[in-house]
Amino acid sequence: MRPLSALLVRDIRLAVRVGGGALVGVLFFLIVVTLVPFAIGPDLPLLSRIGPAVLWLGALLATLLGLDRLLASDYEDGSLDLLLTGSTPLELAVAIKALAHWLTTAVPLVVAAPLLGLLLNVDLGASWAVSLTLLAGTPALTFIGLIGAALTVALRRGGVLLAVLILPLNIPVLIFGVAASNAATAGTVPFGGAFLILCALSLMSLVVGPVAAAIALRQGLD
Amino acid sequence: MSLIDLANPSRFSAVTARVLPWLIVATILAFAVGGVQTYFAPDDYQQGATVKIMFIHVPAAWLGIAAWGVMSAAALGTLVWRHPLADVAAKAAAPIGAAFTLMCLLTGSLWGRPMWGTYWVWDARLTSVLVLFLLYLGVIALWHTIDDPTLAARAAAVFTLVGAINIPIIKFSVEWWNTLHQGASVFRIGGSAIHPSILVPLIGMLTAFTLLFLTLHLAAMRNEILRRRLRTMLLMKADAAARA
Numbered sequence: 001m002r003p004l005s006a007l008l009v010r011d012i013r014l015a016v017r018v019g020g021g022a023l024v025g026v027l028f029f030l031i032v033v034t035l036v037p038f039a040i041g042p043d044l045p046l047l048s049r050i051g052p053a054v055l056w057l058g059a060l061l062a063t064l065l066g067l068d069r070l071l072a073s074d075y076e077d078g079s080l081d082l083l084l085t086g087s088t089p090l091e092l093a094v095a096i097k098a099l100a101h102w103l104t105t106a107v108p109l110v111v112a113a114p115l116l117g118l119l120l121n122v123d124l125g126a127s128w129a130v131s132l133t134l135l136a137g138t139p140a141l142t143f144i145g146l147i148g149a150a151l152t153v154a155l156r157r158g159g160v161l162l163a164v165l166i167l168p169l170n171i172p173v174l175i176f177g178v179a180a181s182n183a184a185t186a187g188t189v190p191f192g193g194a195f196l197i198l199c200a201l202s203l204m205s206l207v208v209g210p211v212a213a214a215i216a217l218r219q220g221l222d
Numbered sequence: 223m224s225l226i227d228l229a230n231p232s233r234f235s236a237v238t239a240r241v242l243p244w245l246i247v248a249t250i251l252a253f254a255v256g257g258v259q260t261y262f263a264p265d266d267y268q269q270g271a272t273v274k275i276m277f278i279h280v281p282a283a284w285l286g287i288a289a290w291g292v293m294s295a296a297a298l299g300t301l302v303w304r305h306p307l308a309d310v311a312a313k314a315a316a317p318i319g320a321a322f323t324l325m326c327l328l329t330g331s332l333w334g335r336p337m338w339g340t341y342w343v344w345d346a347r348l349t350s351v352l353v354l355f356l357l358y359l360g361v362i363a364l365w366h367t368i369d370d371p372t373l374a375a376r377a378a379a380v381f382t383l384v385g386a387i388n389i390p391i392i393k394f395s396v397e398w399w400n401t402l403h404q405g406a407s408v409f410r411i412g413g414s415a416i417h418p419s420i421l422v423p424l425i426g427m428l429t430a431f432t433l434l435f436l437t438l439h440l441a442a443m444r445n446e447i448l449r450r451r452l453r454t455m456l457l458m459k460a461d462a463a464a465r466a
Contacts, residue, residue, distance in 0.1 A: 151377045165360045172395035219376035
């Protein structure tokens with residue numbers, strides 16, 4: 001267990017200390033949310049209606065940000081080779097790396113969502129629902145993103161390709177995330193069903209993501 | 223000669239060279255038969271002649287999905303047996319599958335214009351086919367971004383299998399999303415049983431399109447094998463020049 005916890009602590013330290021870390025993601029989230037009223041006009045009832053969707057979309061884009069560096073920086077400085085040859089299973093190692101990434105990029109978004117909801121005139125109940133659904137759904141985004149990061153690890157400019165590869169795979173998460181957030185206030189469909197499917201998507205990607213990423217790394221780097 | 227002998231790329235090329243002309247003839251014949259059947263198929267009492275778009279639209283949709291199946295099977299061959307022919311099969315299938323998916327989207331959109339009054343609606347079926355098309359483009363981009371063909375094949379194989387797991391989930395969620403927003407969909411195709419006068423030409427066209435896919439796929443695989451040989455020869459030549 002010790003190597004894994006050491007890896008977790010190392011990755012969190014790197015994320016927090018290098019280049020502003022977690023807060024840049026939140027800043028990006030804030031800017032995306034700020035751009036929306038400029039694009040569609042300062043119509044408060046409209047904003048409050050589409051607010052949860054905007055928050056989810058912003059969070060979805062913000063989770064993309066650091067993904068291309070998730071494994072690439074380790075590949076460049078050689079620590080990925082150590083993980084590949086080490087005795088710790090690669091699946092667990094990449095899962096821990098994704099967990100560290102989730103803690104430092106997605107959790108701040110979850111915390112920031114209710115505040116940004118105020119800007120979009122989303123009422124407090126819906127804001128909490130967005131936060132809760134983000135908490136349940138962002139693991140899926142990060143762990144699906146992990147696959148993309150593993151596939152593009154050796155490419156010099158893998159960032160755009162990564163986004164193109166994984167965004168279609170994120171569609172179900174977006175659908176059920178927004179549906180559950182809307183269900184909390186609009187009430188046409190039950191909140192529970194959509195929320196549970198969102199949790200199921202996250203749990204599934206917790207399994208598929210690390211396994212696929214480990215296969216991609218083993219097959220791609222020998 | 224047993225089937226396993228085909229696993230040798232040279233022998234595969236030799237066999238396809240002999241099979242391909244026959245396959246082309248069979249495809250042309252099947253299209254002739256299917257075309258005549260389609261021509262004499264009755265018009266729909268509401269949709270008129272536009273219903274005949276279906277005879278292109280449905281086979282294209284079928285092959286758009288089937289090509290991902292071919293790629294998934296080939297992906298297993300790549301990852302489990304590391305077989306170069308599996309790489310070639312997967313790479314050759316991707317653009318063909320994408321083309322059929324695009325054809326499905328375009329014909330659907332042309333069909334939708336007179337029927338629904340618009341080229342595009344965010345109907346569940348249309349949307350999930352669009353997402354499938356995006357996934358195809360992603361795979362093709364991945365193939366083209368990684369220089370080394372063996373490494374590209376492995377990356378594409380992992381993505382193909384992840385996609386194969388996710389496509390049903392995407393389809394299910396898109397359907398759920400659409401019914402959530404629209405209630406009962408007006409745009410249900412094939413709600414009722416199909417009359418034999420339509421079904422027979424449809425089967426004819428499905429056969430013709432499947433033969434077309436086979437022909438294109440085998441030809442593309444042969445081209446890819448030749449392309450790889452050429453690449454190896456160029457690399458060897460460059461290597462020899464560097465040594466001299």
